Amino acid sequence: MMRQTRLNIRWRLTIWNALAFAFILVAFGIGVYQLLRQAHFDMLDKSLKNRLVTLEESLQEGSSVEDAIRDWVGKFGEHSDYFAFVCDGLQNTVGATATLNQVDINRLLPNLINDYGGTAHDSAFGRIRYASREVQSHGQPLRIYVLAELEHLDEELLLVRRTFLFAIPPALVLSAALSYLLAVRALSPVEKLRLKTDSISATDLHERIAIANPNDEIGHLTATINSLLARLDESFDEIKRFTADASHELRTPIAIIRSEAEMGLHNDADHSRTNKRLSSIVEECGRLTNLTSQLLALSRAESSINKSNMKPISIDRLLTEVVEALEPLA
Structure with a gap:
């Protein structure tokens, strides 16, 4: 199985x-676009309503x-984007x-399904926005339609979309570069x-790292x-003390064993003394074994691996054993 490589914190x-930043920028762009689009449609609807009311009042x-x-055209001017019928x-059709022309109106009417206005699509005019209202003129019910082409508005909105489309990628690249520089500086x-921690070894554990803040x-x-x-x-100091104490404690039994062995070699004739010395050697070996076990138990106790059981001892017996152990060295 291949090991998955994870990116470092900076990346x-x-x-x-x-x-x-991309999410914020895209959300901001969409929000601005929707607000701009809605503002354009609100202005257009207001203009259509004003023109519709003017025509309604005349009728x-x-x-x-x-x-x-004719009065409506004279007031608002002949505008290629606005027309009415x-x-x-x-x-x-009673007027337009x-x-x-009549062909345009016959083609438009099926698309103008909303009684009050809205957006429709025509094969000749494209997308259109319209407002509609029913009025009474000379006792006859009439319906007024005021329309505006959305071609120019759609072109403006398309320009806005393209502006965001071309502006967002460079902004994202710039934000990524700045984010990387900030991450490097922050880390x-x-x-x-x-680096400072890595430079500290077992010989200079007493050093401490300065705290800036x-x-x-x-x-x-x-x-x-x-x-x-x-x-x-502190642990290394305890290990050093433990090593020194262990060396000191082991030196005395080893010296006794060596002394007893050397004396036994020079006095082979006296079997009783030889047996005594050999017994002393065995005893000292037992003491070495016991001391080693005690040192191991102490080491485990220091590392919280095992808790040794403490027992009371007799001082008199301990002193007697010490005197007997050191007698060959006298």
């Missing part, structure tokens, strides 16, 4: 920041459809601006801390490492 921070005042449309109750104290996360980490170094330094 992970860079990717996270870039993704977060309600008793003007003929032709005169009302009026139908009777049977959907027959010069930009519309530089951690790298310095790593004890109130931030790096300061807390440095304090933790210093505490760890203090515990290691």
Whole structure:
């Protein structure tokens, strides 16, 4: 199985920041686009409503459809994006601006299904926005339609979309580069801390790392490492003392064994004394074994591996054993 390689913290921070910035930037772009689009449609609907009300007032005042449309065109001007027409109750056209003919109106009417207005699509005009209202003129019900082409508005919105589309990728690249630089700068104290910790060996455990700011996360980490170094330094000192004590304790039994053996070699004739010395050697070997076991138990107790059972001892008996053990060296 191949081992999965994980990215280091610098690259992970860079990717996270870039993704977060991308999300914010895209959400901001979509929000701005929707607000801009809605603002354009609100302005267009307001313009359509004003034109519709003007035409409605002319018809309600008793003007003929032709005169009302002529006055409407005269007030707002001949605009290629706006046009209007009026139908009777049977959907027959009774008047229209010069930009519309009967063929256009017959093609448009099936698409204008909303009684109050909305957005529709026409094969000739493309997308259109319209407003509609029913009025009474000379006792006859009429329906007014005021329309506007959305071609120019769609072109403006397309330009906005393209602007965001071309602006967002460079912004993301720039944000990723800045995020990487910030990550490197933010993690530089951690790298310095790593190098300083790596330089401390068993011979200089007494050294401590300087804390630049004890109130931030790096300061807390440095304090933790210093505490760890203090515990290691204390443990190493205990090991040194343990080694020195063990060497000292083992030196005396070894000297006794050597002395007894040498004396036994020079006095082979006296079997009783030889047996006594050999017994002493065996006894000292037992003491060495016991001492080794005690040192091992002490070592385990220091490392919290095993808790030795403490038992009371007799001082008189201990002193007697010490005198007997040291007698051959006298």
